[in-house]
Amino acid sequence: MAAPTICVSNRTLENLLEKLGESSPLVENAIESLCKSRFNAIFFLKIRACNGYTGFGVPFSRVFCDTETLCEEFYPFASIFSRGIEMLYNCLKKSNYIYSLDDVSKILLVRLLSFLTETDSMKFIEELERKSCGPLYDKPQFTVAIAEHVFSKLTLTRSYTVDKTCTLQDFVSGTCKCGCNTDIKHKFEDTSAGCSAVWHGSLDAIVGHAGDRVPLLISGNREFDEEYKYLTVDKHLNYHTIKHQLVAQAVVFSFLKQKNYPDSKISLVPVIGVSAKEVIFFLYDCKEDVLLQSVKMSLRCGKAVRYQTVIAIWLVLNYNYLGSGLGNIRNVHKCNFSSRARDVLEVYRSELVLGGVKESYEEDTLYPDDIPKEKICWPNKKPKFDF
Ligand SMILES: [Zn+2]
DSSP, X not given: OOOOSOOOOHHHHHHHHHHHGGGHHHXXXXXXXXXXXXXXXXXXXXXXXXXXXXXXXXXXXXXXXXXXXXXXXOEEGGGGOHHHHHHHHHHHHSTTGGGGOOHHHHHHHHHHHHHHHOHHHHHHHHHHHHHTTTTTXXXXXXXXXXXXXXXXXXXXXXXXXEETTHHHHTOOOSBOTTTTOOBOGXXXXXXXXXXXXXXXXXXXXXXSSGGGOEEEEEOEEEEEOSSOEEEEEOSSOXXXXXXXXXXXXXXXXXXXXXXXXXXXXXXXXXXXXXXSSEEEEEEEETTTTEEEEEOOEESEETTEEOHHHHHHHHHHHTHHHHOOTTTTOSSOOOOOHHHHTGGGHHHHHHSOXXXXXXXXXOOSSOOGGGXXXXXXXXXXXXXXXXX
């Protein structure tokens, strides 16, 4: 993956570390928690049954995926991001360490440290739940604001796109509604992905650029009042609704990544579920056929921003640089998607695309016209009626 031509001076990084100052122990505690705690654990899922390989195209909104959680072993979040977590630890603890880093690593550290030391970013998260009941009540407005003020700020290129179809419904203004008035008109694009023969559809938002793209799914609900149809944002993640789509999106994005960037070392590809109070991560590796899920993580702890969660988002969004794959996991369990999807595996491997995917849904049933008259049978003796 080509690194962007952004340069960061050592001085910038030194200044940010200085600015972090008294908050440094909070970052250290967060690192420790990501390395040990069950509050940030990840675990394996097995797919029992799903509609990703029926031979019918299924849009993300209609995905069904029954999973089983493997409860024998749970791993700390950092076990699949040891590259990033070690880099962050060394940056805080070892003087002169930052001078040994390459440009991409320096930029990524600047992104995280800027976020943690920037009052606006931290305030945005602190006020997010309250704003989701006010100016960010509409799901599209919430999506733009959180992509603009949280997710894109933690990525290398700071880029993101939001599903353009939401502009047809309720997005009337071209500015972010959180109160910042940032122009966001050009952020709406085609976010469709997949293939109309299997799982496919538009993502709420995609954060990052080229091979670094990570899908966002906003947990929301449709609400109606007298004259208007709202899509609102859930306070807590509605796990049983969003899980299905998140698994499907992780599967599609891992196969897409493999097809478009076959030389990439990391095939464990993440997707992020978001509500006003929480985030959750699903990761699928199409080479190993492995599906992982994190616990739900709160964006705040009391009134304050939860550092573990911000660092986890940073690790996930930059998984190509900070991820370490499955190498540290003692027992890797397959989820059995590939073996069950044998008949359509070639579609997943070679026909998925990003952009221009039209929604298609074929019901797995017959209509009266499909049934030839001569094939109508009586099970036993035909009754004699006079008509
Ligand atoms: Zn804003």
